[in-house]
Amino acid sequence: MSDDDAEHERSPVLRLRDVTVRFGGVVALDAVDLDLSPGETLGIIGPNGAGKTTLFDVVSGLRAPATGTVEFAGDDITRRSPATRARLGLRRTYQATQVFGWLSVEDNVLTALEWRGGGGGFVSDLLRLPARQQRERSRRERVREVLDLCGISEYAARNAGGLPLGVARLVELARAIVDPPAVLLLDESTSGMDADQAAILISRIEAVGRETGCAMLLIEHDMEFIVGRCDRIAVLDSGRLLAQGTPAEIQANPDVRRAYLGEVAA
Numbered sequence: 177m178s179d180d181d182a183e184h185e186r187s188p189v190l191r192l193r194d195v196t197v198r199f200g201g202v203v204a205l206d207a208v209d210l211d212l213s214p215g216e217t218l219g220i221i222g223p224n225g226a227g228k229t230t231l232f233d234v235v236s237g238l239r240a241p242a243t244g245t246v247e248f249a250g251d252d253i254t255r256r257s258p259a260t261r262a263r264l265g266l267r268r269t270y271q272a273t274q275v276f277g278w279l280s281v282e283d284n285v286l287t288a289l290e291w292r293g294g295g296g297g298f299v300s301d302l303l304r305l306p307a308r309q310q311r312e313r314s315r316r317e318r319v320r321e322v323l324d325l326c327g328i329s330e331y332a333a334r335n336a337g338g339l340p341l342g343v344a345r346l347v348e349l350a351r352a353i354v355d356p357p358a359v360l361l362l363d364e365s366t367s368g369m370d371a372d373q374a375a376i377l378i379s380r381i382e383a384v385g386r387e388t389g390c391a392m393l394l395i396e397h398d399m400e401f402i403v404g405r406c407d408r409i410a411v412l413d414s415g416r417l418l419a420q421g422t423p424a425e426i427q428a429n430p431d432v433r434r435a436y437l438g439e440v441a442a
């Protein structure tokens with residue numbers, strides 16, 4: 177490996193500097209600096225209103241910060257659209273699932289591949305050229321692989337509308353990773369689920385992390401998952417980055433215990 181390659185592997189895939197977001201008088205994010213390394217899993221925790229969702233909105237491009245920058249793989253993407261960011265390899269799932277209810281599960285995942293390009297173009301579609309058919313086959317194969325990885329192969333032909341919440345979230349996960357991401361943002365994936373559904377989803381998220389090697393940014397209220405699965409944890413409180421570190425460091429941090437766990441200083 178050359179020095180350049182080694183440097184590239186070490187440099188953050190996502191870098192936030194001095195990111196501030198205000199809503200009128202409310203400072204939702206206050207000069208936040210944050211780095212995410214390639215392949216790393218970083219959990220974002222904090223009390224209600226701490227700024228977690230706003231942070232995801234800034235990273236995914238739904239909200240422009242008042243000040244500060246967002247860099248992805250070394251490029252400044254602060255002013256890039258959410259669609260451009262997704263195409264670059266920055267994907268997000270939402271608390272409210274966003275599947276197309278009128279399509280099959282397989283087609284839901286296929287469309288996530290299609291809109292990111294490589295569809296062969298209109299003329300190719302019209303003439304049904306062999307190259308186009310070959311691409312279609314390999315795309316379907318890729319979709320099946322991903323359905324398998326997410327544990328939802330048995331639902332492939334089912335209409336995505338009206339699926340149980342746990343399965344719908346897995347469809348969304350499949351859509352986010354079918355074209356392998358560099359960074360995956362998971363927003364409270366397990367919210368609204370019972371413990372069994374949540375455990376299945378968490379094990380699939382872990383499998384996705386292992387298989388794709390993508391970096392993950394997680395907002396999650398399941399502390400067992402956050403502590404057990406994340407390489408690092410960042411704690412937001414009233415828009416400020418209160419602390420970041422390994423799960424053990426965060427669990428032992430007195431400021432975090434006070435702010436997040438409501439502990440009173442001795």
Ligand SMILES: Nc1ncnc2c1ncn2[C@@H]1O[C@H](COP(=O)(O)OP(=O)(O)OP(=O)(O)O)[C@@H](O)[C@H]1O
Nearest residue numbers: 199202203204222223224225226227228229230231
């Ligand atoms: N669109 C908005 N307009 C006005 N204020 C907003 C808006 N979005 C967020 N806020 C405020 O910004 C602060 C941060 O909100 P945010 O939703 O990012 O927090 P959060 O940590 O995700 O909270 P929760 O855990 O409850 O989802 C809060 O005080 C919230 O009321």
